[in-house]
Amino acid sequence: MVEKKIRLTRPSLPHSAYDQIREVLDSGYWTQGEKVAEFETLLADYLGIGNVIVVSSGTAALHLALLVLNLQEGDEVIIPAFSFAATANVIKICGTKPVFVDINNNDWCLNIDLLERAITPRTKVIMPVQEFGGMADMDAISALADKYSLHVVEDAACALGSEYIGKKAGTIGELGCFSFHPRKIITTGEGGAVVTNNPDLADRLRMLRNHGCIAGTGIGRKYAGKSRGGRIDQFILSGLNYRMTDFQAVLGCEQLKTIETTIKLRQKQAEIYFKLLSGISSLQLPEKDLSFRHTYQTYHLLLKKGKRDDLIDYLRDRNIESNIGAQYLPGLACLKDDINPGITWEESLKAYQNGIVLPIGGHLTEEQLERISKAVKEFIDEQNRV
Numbered sequence: 001m002v003e004k005k006i007r008l009t010r011p012s013l014p015h016s017a018y019d020q021i022r023e024v025l026d027s028g029y030w031t032q033g034e035k036v037a038e039f040e041t042l043l044a045d046y047l048g049i050g051n052v053i054v055v056s057s058g059t060a061a062l063h064l065a066l067l068v069l070n071l072q073e074g075d076e077v078i079i080p081a082f083s084f085a086a087t088a089n090v091i092k093i094c095g096t097k098p099v100f101v102d103i104n105n106n107d108w109c110l111n112i113d114l115l116e117r118a119i120t121p122r123t124k125v126i127m128p129v130q131e132f133g134g135m136a137d138m139d140a141i142s143a144l145a146d147k148y149s150l151h152v153v154e155d156a157a158c159a160l161g162s163e164y165i166g167k168k169a170g171t172i173g174e175l176g177c178f179s180f181h182p183r184k185i186i187t188t189g190e191g192g193a194v195v196t197n198n199p200d201l202a203d204r205l206r207m208l209r210n211h212g213c214i215a216g217t218g219i220g221r222k223y224a225g226k227s228r229g230g231r232i233d234q235f236i237l238s239g240l241n242y243r244m245t246d247f248q249a250v251l252g253c254e255q256l257k258t259i260e261t262t263i264k265l266r267q268k269q270a271e272i273y274f275k276l277l278s279g280i281s282s283l284q285l286p287e288k289d290l291s292f293r294h295t296y297q298t299y300h301l302l303l304k305k306g307k308r309d310d311l312i313d314y315l316r317d318r319n320i321e322s323n324i325g326a327q328y329l330p331g332l333a334c335l336k337d338d339i340n341p342g343i344t345w346e347e348s349l350k351a352y353q354n355g356i357v358l359p360i361g362g363h364l365t366e367e368q369l370e371r372i373s374k375a376v377k378e379f380i381d382e383q384n385r386v
Helices: 016-027 034-047 058-067 085-093 138-148 199-208 246-256 259-277 308-317 333-338 346-354 366-385
Strands: 051-055 076-080 097-101 123-126 151-155 175-179 192-196 299-303 355-358
Touching: 016 246, 034 051, 034 192, 034 246, 051 058, 051 199, 058 085, 058 151, 058 175, 058 192, 058 199, 076 085, 085 097, 085 333, 097 333, 123 138, 138 151, 192 199, 246 259, 259 299, 259 366, 299 346, 308 355, 308 366, 346 355
Parallel strands: 076 097, 076 123, 123 151, 151 175
Antiparallel strands: 051 192, 175 192, 299 355
């Protein structure tokens, strides 16, 4: 008998969202409107921050966060060498240069001990990635940013709900960016958000996501111009179309109402993995650091013996989905011009080559978590017999 396929992730949508989506569709007002505004208000309240600007993707959020800082060509942005490609891509698109710093070998976040030596006179931004729902050392990052007068933009795409010393991920830097991709804690299909306590940056972000236009942004009189029939149509900036739709925002609103339940479930499932997989010398599990709240948007571990890709294939043959965790950014073809030959970011390369993501989320039962863990152990036992 073939066992039912275990998916890596599966979005969970409250039933209350279906009627609201239909209401939005029936209204004929589909693009950015009342539901987007409601989602922004709910998210601002949850994060405890002054301004939330929701956009069409997490990549759009990162792009706007850099655009609003008015960086110049050749300016440098420091990022970890282990992340999703979007972290580096937006830097290149802005005409600036990504500067890579290696990661820790236990939480896969930016290694603070290596950060200061990467700062040069061209450095303008530090962009820590709160990887997999964990948290970088934001006190140390903030101290260095203050010392060198640098901006801090948090790539918190994976960390909605994570906390560092009582502060929510994304709210510690000058700007924070989130993703609502289907693998995230809450999802709008595609979508993202930029958050900030700086009202001037928020005004500019609202214009940049809407073609650089004041109309429909909620921006105050500071930028107001002439209007026709109450509609302001001044194009103040050269902007983009990064708006979110109202029916996407409905998904975000409804999932945000139960986000704490979602996080607690993932934490419980992570504890099951820790219990079932701990003590296996061939595995390096994520370090449990009680100084911050980990949301386990992703349960990532390293295979220290055997080939990671063989384990992915082994699990797939048993109807279990898995995947790599993130990219080794210096190895991407699109970034080859930014790399000095001969330099290796060792921990980042190791995390890319040996890292694997196991299924986690509300679609899983405890029995399925046990089945996944059993398959991982069986693979390791087979490797040890070779």
